[in-house]
Amino acid sequence: MAGCEDKMIRVRDVMSRQVFTVSPTDTAQSVARLMAETGVGAVPVETPGVGTILGIVTDRDIVTSVVAQGLSSSTAVFEFMTVAAESCEEDDSLLLAAQKMHDLRIRRLVVVNGKRHAAGIVALGDISRANPELGGLVLEGINRPAPVDTQLEGMSTC
Numbered sequence: 693m694a695g696c697e698d699k700m701i702r703v704r705d706v707m708s709r710q711v712f713t714v715s716p717t718d719t720a721q722s723v724a725r726l727m728a729e730t731g732v733g734a735v736p737v738e739t740p741g742v743g744t745i746l747g748i749v750t751d752r753d754i755v756t757s758v759v760a761q762g763l764s765s766s767t768a769v770f771e772f773m774t775v776a777a778e779s780c781e782e783d784d785s786l787l788l789a790a791q792k793m794h795d796l797r798i799r800r801l802v803v804v805n806g807k808r809h810a811a812g813i814v815a816l817g818d819i820s821r822a823n824p825e826l827g828g829l830v831l832e833g834i835n836r837p838a839p840v841d842t843q844l845e846g847m848s849t850c
Contacts, residue, residue, distance in 0.1 A: 703789050704782040706822045707803045707812035713738045716746060716770035720758045723749055723769060736802045736810045737773050743809040745802055746770075748777035777802045782811055790819050790826050794833030 713736045714723050723735060734750040749769055757772035758765070779802040780789045789801055793816065803812040816834070820827025 701786040701822055702782070703780055703784045703786060703801075703803055703814050704812075706786060706818045707782070707814040708818065709812045711736065711803075711810045711812050713810055714749065714769055715740045716768065716773065718769045719765065720754055720763070720767045720769070720772065721765035724751075724754050724765075727751055727754075732813075734800050734813065736777055736813075737769055738810060743807070745777055745779065745804060745808065745810055747773040747775045748800075748802060749773045750800075779804045780814065781805075786814075786819060786822060786826065789814055790830045793819075794830045797834045797836070799834060 712726055712730055712732060714726065716737050716739075726735065727733060733752075734748055736745050737747040737749060738745055749772070753772055753774060757763070758767050763772075778792065778796055778798055780792060782803055782805060793799065793801060799816045801814050802810055803814050805811040816827060816830055819830055
């Protein structure tokens with residue numbers, strides 16, 4: 693008799709397996725070009741020749757940290773990437789990945805294999821296609837208001 697574990701959807705069942713990675717010394721322009729050519733909005737940053745994931749760069753990172761700040765298109769990835777990308781493992785349950793995305797208010801997780809190398813990306817859209825209700829719950833978490841202490845940062849008391 694098959695148990696609940698046998699029917700559980702795993703991250704590997706829904707993730708995008710085609711993953712493009714970049715080096716921390718690549719430029720903002722080369723990453724933007726890669727994103728445009730491949731139709732992806734996020735790429736893991738890995739140690740060249742080793743494959744260890746150092747962080748992630750999203751299209752939003754390029755806009756808010758490079759373009760909006762007036763930095764050069766030759767700015768190196770390590771200067772604006774998100775360090776220590778959030779990740780999950782291929783064998784994690786989809787529910788566990790969704791919970792992590794909900795709690796951290798993020799739309800993507802880098803999926804790593806046993807050697808901690810990028811094996812894919814699981815995005816909100818992947819979860820929604822597999823389980824629309826679960827995808828809706830993740831989206832609710834992402835869209836919830838920021839905690840009061842972070843909403844007030846930088847505001848004047850005058």
